[in-house]
Amino acid sequence: MDSKTEQIQKRYDRISVIYDQLDRMMVPHWMREKTVTLARGSVLEVGIGTGVNLPFYPQDCTLTGIDFSPKMIQKARARAQKMNIEADLRQMDVQQLDFHNNLFDTVLATCVFCSVPDPVQGLREISRVCKADGQVVLLEHMRSENPLLGFFMDILNPLAVWIIGNNINRRTIENVEKAGLNIIRLENLKADIYKLIVASPIQTAQAVSQQ
Numbered sequence: 001m002d003s004k005t006e007q008i009q010k011r012y013d014r015i016s017v018i019y020d021q022l023d024r025m026m027v028p029h030w031m032r033e034k035t036v037t038l039a040r041g042s043v044l045e046v047g048i049g050t051g052v053n054l055p056f057y058p059q060d061c062t063l064t065g066i067d068f069s070p071k072m073i074q075k076a077r078a079r080a081q082k083m084n085i086e087a088d089l090r091q092m093d094v095q096q097l098d099f100h101n102n103l104f105d106t107v108l109a110t111c112v113f114c115s116v117p118d119p120v121q122g123l124r125e126i127s128r129v130c131k132a133d134g135q136v137v138l139l140e141h142m143r144s145e146n147p148l149l150g151f152f153m154d155i156l157n158p159l160a161v162w163i164i165g166n167n168i169n170r171r172t173i174e175n176v177e178k179a180g181l182n183i184i185r186l187e188n189l190k191a192d193i194y195k196l197i198v199a200s201p202i203q204t205a206q207a208v209s210q211q
């Protein structure tokens, strides 16, 4: 693990104690429900955190979850056990997934690619482990296209990174495209900041020619 990744991992270990309280203020449950109920088949949730999404998975999904923070994954395990949900939860870096290619029907992440040190590499990895006919489902917040709001997000970003290891001005749609994923559904959930993205690992001929 490189030093940048280790630094962000430690930050999440530190905030794991208060993460659920912070989360309640930031991500409403309806957004999670709308996103997570799209999951089907064998699912990999990356950056599963404390397992806040666990209650929303359809019952017929088989769930594997990873997070690089041992403290966060420990909380996710406790939540799964309390809710009697079977899930294979492992400590792992999304930038270097220890899974075969084409393994999962759904790869899902909520509010993760704002903090992954190399988001394009992480997105390439989830594309690799997703089956060719599978889906990548993301709920992410990102930099607003509004020039003034975007400017303030740029100004405040170093503070957000310092406190919670979270970039508030990532251009996540661009990153998803750079990783070669093919966006098939894009929906604004809150202003143009929180978005639902559904993508396919199959690249269009146009996307391939642009790389």
Ligand SMILES: C[S@@+](CC[C@H](N)C(=O)[O-])C[C@H]1O[C@@H](n2cnc3c(N)ncnc32)[C@H](O)[C@@H]1O
Pocket: 005, 008, 009, 012, 023, 046, 047, 048, 049, 050, 051, 052, 053, 066, 067, 068, 069, 072, 092, 093, 094, 095, 109, 110, 111, 112, 115, 116, 117, 122, 166
């Ligand atoms: C803002 S939290 C979101 C947690 C959870 N997905 C949720 O919606 O509540 C970001 C999560 O991504 C994890 N994370 C960040 N970078 C990661 C990486 N490179 N590999 C695995 N997990 C990572 C953090 O440890 C943290 O649990």
